Amino acid sequence: MYSFDYHRPDSLDSARSLFAQAEDPMYLSGGMTLIPSMKQRLAAPSDLIDLSGLAELQGVERLDGDGKIRIGALTCHNDVANSALVLEQLPVLAQVAGAIGDNQVRNRGTLGGSIANSDPAADWPAALVGLQATIHTQDRQIAVEDFFRDLFETALAAEDIVVAVDFAIPRRATYQKFRHPASGYAVVGVLIAEHDNGIRVGVTGAGPCAFRACALEDALNNSFTEEALDAVDVPDVGFNSDIHASAEYRSHLVKVLSKRAVAQLRSES
Amino acid sequence: MNVAITVNGQVQNVEVAANTLLVNVLREQLGLTGTHVGCDTSQCGACTVHLDGRAVKSCSVLAVQAQGAQVVTIEGIGSTDDLHPMQAAFQDCHGLQCGFCTPGMIMQAIDLVTDAQSQSKPLDSDAIRHGLEGNICRCTGYQNIVAAVAKGAAELSSKAKGA
Missing domain, CATH: 1.10.150.120 ([2Fe-2S]-binding domain)
Structure with missing residues (x-):
């Protein structure tokens, strides 16, 4: 790992001003991707600005007005998976958080760090897409449709800090994942949620970044059955193809996992 | 940088570079070689220690991130005569x-x-x-x-x- 200057600010303002003054800075959250990347010299910031001192970025709460669940960006995956509020009101979030990596990673890795990185195989992005999330930074709100842009690319500017994410509470939802046996990442992950305004299907792992599978949503809005998905074509154009899975196979998995999700939800109702 | 970490109940003041990993402080500066470096890529878990009561992979945590924290290693939970x-x-x-x-x-x-x-x-x-x-x-x-x-x-x- 190359050398760098380390800072642990105690306020958002001070984090921002440290960032503005440094030559080539990066923010550090749980570090479960960034530190291994720095060890491999894939990342080499001049300054590392550790956000872990910002207590206001921690925690899970229910918002009174619109009945959403707000999760602080620095909340680690296990704190989401074990949150009594989440388990009672939005258990699919616990399902997603509990499926990430391994226990040690879930103790350090954070929601904000994961989505800011926008790894194509990360789990959280499928949940944000499927649960109509709103991403809050220090000074603006970004709808999830505008947030995930491309491979490791989001609507965030370099100096932006994710503060919290709001999730809508659907009538029901589930997450189905084809887990890579070694890394724990999603080869493909599909989150299906039934909201008052219709079905949402969030897909991760298949493309350069998470996306809505609108054709699958349309089919499920017409008929919430596994058979309804048979007629839908999931084109693999632009899908990821690597040593783990071809684009064609990932396209196949999108449909298989969507069917599993529908079957799961139908068996619960 | 000077970092104060409570390791197995004792406050340790160590001088580290910002890019020093927690596992290297434990092993090389404090002599606690029970914590192992296996893969060094956060996959194998041989370097697992407790940081503020939770299991973490100490090859993926900077020593400076543990400033003010409580760390427990395998040496801190029991001894040959009194196993955990x-x-x-x-x-x-x-x-x-x-x-x-x-x-x-x-x-x-x-x-x-x-x-x-x-x-x-x-x-x-x-x-x-x-x-x-x-x-x-x-x-x-x-x-x-x-x-x-x-x-x-x-x-x-x-x-x-x-x-």
Whole structure:
């Protein structure tokens, strides 16, 4: 790992001003991707600005007005998976958080760090897409449709800090994942949620970044059955193809996992 | 940078570069070589320690991130004459062969039991296997490790009830 200057600010303002003054800075959250990347010299910031001192970025709460669940960006995956509020009101979030990596990673890795990185195989992005999330930074709100842009690319500017994410509470939802046996990442992950305004299907792992599978949503809005998905074509154009899975196979998995999700939800109702 | 970390109950003031990993401070500066470096890429879990009560991979944590924190290593949970119940269970169930992964397995297993107790979650064989996903053993095939964790968990929970 190359050398760098380390800072642990105690306020958002001070984090921002440290960032503005440094030559080539990066923010550090749980570090479960960034530190291994720095060890491999894939990342080499001049300054590392550790956000872990910002207590206001921690925690899970229910918002009174619109009945959403707000999760602080620095909340680690296990704190989401074990949150009594989440388990009672939005258990699919616990399902997603509990499926990430391994226990040690879930103790350090954070929601904000994961989505800011926008790894194509990360789990959280499928949940944000499927649960109509709103991403809050220090000074603006970004709808999830505008947030995930491309491979490791989001609507965030370099100096932006994710503060919290709001999730809508659907009538029901589930997450189905084809887990890579070694890394724990999603080869493909599909989150299906039934909201008052219709079905949402969030897909991760298949493309350069998470996306809505609108054709699958349309089919499920017409008929919430596994058979309804048979007629839908999931084109693999632009899908990821690597040593783990071809684009064609990932396209196949999108449909298989969507069917599993529908079957799961139908068996619960 | 000067960093103060409480390791196994003792405050340690160490001088480190910002890019020093926690595991290297533990092993090289404090001589606590029970914590192992296996893969050095945060996959194998041999470097697992407790940071503020939670299992983490110390090869993926900077020493400076542990400023002010409590760290417990395998040396901090028991001794040869007075084994921790989880250590005793690994010995009783023969939950190891070469032993390289064992400190990390034990630290993760203790975290798993603590977590299950605080959440009142059952710790069956599936839950143990899921909980050990971040720890790799290349000798044993895991069967005796799972048995050891189950036994250690039972010991710890009867101890907790007795207390």
